[in-house]
Amino acid sequence: MSGGLDSAILTGQLLAEGREVQPFYVRCGLAWESIERAASERFLEALRQPRLRSIVTLDLPLRDVYGDHWSITGEGIPSATTADEAVFLPGRNAILLIKAAIWCQLHGIGELALAPLAGNPFGDATDEFFTSFESMVGHLGGPGLKIQRPFRKLRKVAVMQLGKNLPLELTFSCINPQGQRHCGACNKCAERQQAFREAQLADPTEYAVASSDAPARPAGA
Numbered sequence: 001m002s003g004g005l006d007s008a009i010l011t012g013q014l015l016a017e018g019r020e021v022q023p024f025y026v027r028c029g030l031a032w033e034s035i036e037r038a039a040s041e042r043f044l045e046a047l048r049q050p051r052l053r054s055i056v057t058l059d060l061p062l063r064d065v066y067g068d069h070w071s072i073t074g075e076g077i078p079s080a081t082t083a084d085e086a087v088f089l090p091g092r093n094a095i096l097l098i099k100a101a102i103w104c105q106l107h108g109i110g111e112l113a114l115a116p117l118a119g120n121p122f123g124d125a126t127d128e129f130f131t132s133f134e135s136m137v138g139h140l141g142g143p144g145l146k147i148q149r150p151f152r153k154l155r156k157v158a159v160m161q162l163g164k165n166l167p168l169e170l171t172f173s174c175i176n177p178q179g180q181r182h183c184g185a186c187n188k189c190a191e192r193q194q195a196f197r198e199a200q201l202a203d204p205t206e207y208a209v210a211s212s213d214a215p216a217r218p219a220g221a
Helices: 005-016 033-046 092-106 127-137 156-162 187-198
Strands: 024-027 056-059 111-113 146-148
Touching (some): 005 156, 024 092
Parallel strands (some): 024 056
């Protein structure tokens, strides 16, 4: 549960299907996480019901691995004019999954869901990656774990339509927060603006830079 649109909509969708949901937030020491984590809590509070458990925060610090990477320092944040590849975080899905998978094994949970979409350009969002990860978890000494990806064949616009009745104004997507606000000029803000626009939904987000003033997102991104 990153606090962004996709994982928030996934949470709402699982609850709508009658599932019991245990959200996780994986804290790695990235520059935007304090704002993102607070957004996750606000969104989950708005969805509060008996089948939604309290969020569990799992710490996996990456400063010693990432060093002076922009995600740690907050310097050189990819702008709205950059391609999606510019926001690649090495090992991201493995990092999100490994401690959550062990937690699930220790607590008798057999399914772990996350929200990669169709068209995700990164190697750790492929069927092969998740199949290999499931196999690896099976050798950790506990019961097996199934990685669920309900949105893997969906594009962003379809996911947005699934979540159109959720409190999406409480989500947070920015990698360069300005106080409590989205910056309006980073790669992820541009993606967020495009998502609302293509889904023909009003964008309730408060941006530090108005979307009309932000640099254009690359065509086809």
